[in-house]
Amino acid sequence: xxxxxxxxxxxxxxxxxxxxxxxxxxxxxxxxxxxxxxxxxxxxxxxxxxxxxxxxxxxxxxxxxxxxxxxxxxxxxxxxxxxxxxxxxxxxxxxxxxxxxxxxxxxxxxxxxxxxxxxxxxxxxxxxxxxxxxxxxxxxxxxxxxxxxxxxxxxxxxxxxxxxxxxxxxxxxxxxxxxxxxxxxxxxxxxxxxxxxxxxxxxxxxxxxxxxxxxxxxxxxxxxxxxxxxxxxxxxxxxxxxxxxxxxxxxxxxxxxxxxxxxxxxxxxxxxxxxxxxxxxxxxxxxxxxxxxxxx
Numbered sequence: 001x002x003x004x005x006x007x008x009x010x011x012x013x014x015x016x017x018x019x020x021x022x023x024x025x026x027x028x029x030x031x032x033x034x035x036x037x038x039x040x041x042x043x044x045x046x047x048x049x050x051x052x053x054x055x056x057x058x059x060x061x062x063x064x065x066x067x068x069x070x071x072x073x074x075x076x077x078x079x080x081x082x083x084x085x086x087x088x089x090x091x092x093x094x095x096x097x098x099x100x101x102x103x104x105x106x107x108x109x110x111x112x113x114x115x116x117x118x119x120x121x122x123x124x125x126x127x128x129x130x131x132x133x134x135x136x137x138x139x140x141x142x143x144x145x146x147x148x149x150x151x152x153x154x155x156x157x158x159x160x161x162x163x164x165x166x167x168x169x170x171x172x173x174x175x176x177x178x179x180x181x182x183x184x185x186x187x188x189x190x191x192x193x194x195x196x197x198x199x200x201x202x203x204x205x206x207x208x209x210x211x212x213x214x215x216x217x218x219x220x221x222x223x224x225x226x227x228x229x230x231x232x233x234x235x236x237x238x239x240x241x242x243x244x245x246x247x248x249x250x251x252x253x254x255x256x257x258x259x260x261x262x263x264x265x266x267x268x269x270x271x272x273x274x275x276x277x278x279x280x281x282x283x284x285x286x287x288x289x290x291x292x293x294x295x296x
Contacts, residue, residue, distance in 0.1 A: 006275040009266055011211035016256040021088055028094040029254040033099065036077035037253075040070050043244050045239075053213040065243045073112075075114040079103045079181045081257035086186050089265060090278070109184045113191045117180040120195070121173040128169035135165070159217055171214065178213060203265040208266075213259050220252055270282040 009017060022029060047062050080103040085093035103110065179198035183189045189197050202209060227248045232241055268274035 006269065006278055007110045008269050008275075009262075010073060011208050012207075014262050014266060015216065016213040016261060018255060018262050021262075022255050022258050023086065024093050025084075025088050028088075028096055029081060029084060029258070030251055032094060032096050032099055033077055033250045033254050034078050035096070036080045036103075037073060037246070037250050040073035041243075043069050045242070064183065071115075072111060075111050075181070076103060076107070077253065078114065078257055079106070079185050081254045082182050082261050084165070085254075085258050085261040086182075086265075089098050091262065095139055106185055106188070109189075109191055109194070110181050113180050113184045113194045114290060116191055117198075118175040121170065121178075124172035124173035125166055128166040132163070132165035171210055172206065175209040176202050178202060178209050179258060179264045179267070182261055186264070186266055201264065204268070205267055209263055212263055213256070217256055221254065224248065 044066050047066055080099050083099035083102045084096060087093060087095040091144060126237050177195060177198045179201050183194040183197040183201075184191070187197065224245075228245055244269075265274060
């Protein structure tokens with residue numbers, strides 16, 4: 001018995017299904033997120049006392065250790081929640097120990113694949129920024145040479161050109177690699193294979209991916225910034241503010257991984273008939289347990 005029906009969904013339906021699954025298994029998913037994220041909280045408390053990781057407040061070595069460790073823990077947390085969501089979607093329960101086991105069994109591939117994913121997204125975005133800046137500079141110089149455009153307007157043209165090109169390219173690469181680390185954790189793919197697999201699954205579905213995943217991720221980032229701003233103005237020790245920020249992250253982050261995992265399965269259903277494959281497997285399993293001589 002699956003937690004949710006296996007079928008293709010619209011972007012809005014994926015988000016709705018993700019919140020249903022998140023509410024249904026809230027305690028398990030938040031526990032999984034907390035178990036994966038707890039080491040980062042402990043390390044940052046030990047090294048910085050909960051202060052923001054900045055060169056002015058912590059030494060360069062301390063800042064590097066905290067940032068790298070945060071990257072590792074963030075990758076583990078993402079992969080563990082993906083494994084838990086997959087268990088819930090296919091089998092009706094997250095199975096926290098199993099999700100952690102699968103994550104640590106594939107730890108090296110998870111870390112390298114997530115790192116490669118964000119490097120490729122960053123390179124695509126940076127390349128688009130440079131191309132946009134060059135194109136905008138040419139346009140601005142041409143317009144400025146006529147003397148009909150004010151210098152301030154030239155700056156506006158330059159900035160607008162950069163963002164008009166860089167943002168779509170960044171979103172394109174983000175949608176292309178949406179299924180990393182799902183391909184690594186759930187299919188046992190290697191780093192390169194996982195990136196290629198995600199690219200193949202995203203073909204023809206990038207608008208759907210961005211429609212389902214883009215807005216919730218943006219809202220998550222904005223929500224984090226708002227919470228950080230609020231707790232920084234509250235009276236009391238910095239430790240309380242730091243812990244409040246981490247609690248918000250632990251509670252809110254799983255919903256992003258839930259949406260990404262449902263998008264992964266939606267792509268497989270649309271491209272590979274994954275729902276039919278599961279139905280056939282369930283039918284074979286039922287036949288295997290049928291009493292001898294039964295026609296069912």
